[in-house]
Structure formats: structure tokens, C-alpha cells
Amino acid sequence: MSRHNTSILSLTPMEKAVRKLNLLSMVDIFRDLTQEEMEGINKMVKMVTIKKGHVLYRPEEKVEVLFLLKKGKIQAYTITAEGKRLIIETIGPGTFFGEMPLTAQSMHQTFAEATEDSLVCVLSRGDLERLLQHRPKVAVRLVEVLSRRLEETRTRLEESTLRNATARICQGLLRLAQGTSELSGLTHQELADSVGLYRETVTKVLNRLQAQGLVELGNKNIVIVDRVGLEDTTQK
Numbered sequence: 001m002s003r004h005n006t007s008i009l010s011l012t013p014m015e016k017a018v019r020k021l022n023l024l025s026m027v028d029i030f031r032d033l034t035q036e037e038m039e040g041i042n043k044m045v046k047m048v049t050i051k052k053g054h055v056l057y058r059p060e061e062k063v064e065v066l067f068l069l070k071k072g073k074i075q076a077y078t079i080t081a082e083g084k085r086l087i088i089e090t091i092g093p094g095t096f097f098g099e100m101p102l103t104a105q106s107m108h109q110t111f112a113e114a115t116e117d118s119l120v121c122v123l124s125r126g127d128l129e130r131l132l133q134h135r136p137k138v139a140v141r142l143v144e145v146l147s148r149r150l151e152e153t154r155t156r157l158e159e160s161t162l163r164n165a166t167a168r169i170c171q172g173l174l175r176l177a178q179g180t181s182e183l184s185g186l187t188h189q190e191l192a193d194s195v196g197l198y199r200e201t202v203t204k205v206l207n208r209l210q211a212q213g214l215v216e217l218g219n220k221n222i223v224i225v226d227r228v229g230l231e232d233t234t235q236k
Helices: 014-023 036-043 124-133 136-162 167-178 188-195 199-211 227-234
Strands: 046-050 055-057 065-071 074-079 086-089 096-099 111-114 117-123 183-185 217-218 221-224
Touching: 036 124, 055 065, 065 124, 074 221, 086 188, 117 124, 124 136, 167 183, 167 188, 167 199, 167 221, 167 227, 199 217
Parallel strands: none
Antiparallel strands: 046 117, 055 111, 065 096, 065 117, 074 086, 074 111, 183 221, 217 221
16 A cells, blocks of 8 residues: 555554644645744644544534644535535635634534545634734734635625526636636536535536537536637626
8 A cells, every 4th residue: 555545543653743744734824834833733733534424513513613624525514494405615625614703613503524534633712812822924824714715705695696596607617617618527516516506406507508509518527618608698
């Protein structure tokens, strides 16, 4: 088995410490810290291995805790009155989330479940307060990230309230494409998550767009055939 695929459980204490430090350095809010400062944070936080399917947080839990996702993928969702899972966000590596008013983070009425085997670091409110007091650069980065998330939330709310499903999906495709024509590895569920719609709705709309000659669909692959047509659709 290669070193890259070796489970963290089989590593020596020294290897675990080095890997933990490397993973922490991937988090955006820590990117300006020196090696010495990173080692201090390394001693403060606890890294936990989370198996796929494990629920990290449930609506009834009120403990203030902040998770820093180092590796894997976490899905935040709610359960509708009809018992259907409604995806709120898919969280990737380098992202922090949890229930902590200090950072404007809230998982109120939300589940957080690992959809892949994941590694997370866990900070209590006390841990975070000490970190911000002793590492002002982290506080600055934290404000930047929260501001960016607020703007992203505002944009998504605008799309949700002002555009119909087809327009929102076209806008989402153009945004995710970032100037390219092919979206490789993008599933219908991931696209649905990004625009706040059910996967079934996204699939129906994509099939319609393909019939109109605006896109071509493949296995986890979406090709934009008519960019101008998609742009026109976002205005309808």
C-alpha cells in the first residue's frame, strides 16, 4: 500500500503530528502563519477521523463547536416536512463549519454528515477565543472568509428569489464553468446543491437544455454547447 493511501491509524505518532500540521496549513485562515505559530495551533486542536455516513452534528445538539475539514467531504442538510432530505451545502477540504455564534456559524436545524471518509479538527469556543487573541492574523483571515461567505449567500438568495429553476441552473453552469466549455466530474446532485434545487429538478432541466442544443450531457460531464443561449436563458 502506498504512503498516500495509508490510514492515519497506522502512522507513527511523529508521522501523525507531521500530517496533522500539513493538513492544518491547507486551511485558508491559517495561511499567513509561521511554522512556529502553526505548531502552536497544532497542539491546541484535536484531529479526528470520521467514517463515511457518520453524522457530526444534529439539530438538537447545542454545544458550541467549530469543525475544520482537512480531508473528505461533508454534507449539510435538513429534513423537510415530507421527510425528504434537502441539501443545503456540500463542504470541501479547507472549510470550517459548525455551531458557533462567535464566527457567525450556525447549524441550527441542520444535520452535518460525512459523505466520504474525512479528517476534521475540532475547536471549542474557548480554543477559538484563545486562538484569535494570540493570533490576530487568523482573526483577519476569518473576517475575510465570513465576508466572502456572506456575499455568496446574498448571491444565492438573489438567484433563488428572482430566477426560475431553468435560469438558476443556466447561471450555475456558467458560474461553475469559469470561462471553459466543459464541466468534468460535475454530478447532477452537485449542481443541484450549488443552485439550491432538488436533483430531480436539475436532471429534468438539463435534459430540456440538451434537447434545445444548449448543452451536451455525459457521465459526470456537462459540455456547454451554446454559451450565448445559456446567457439569454438566465435573463428570462
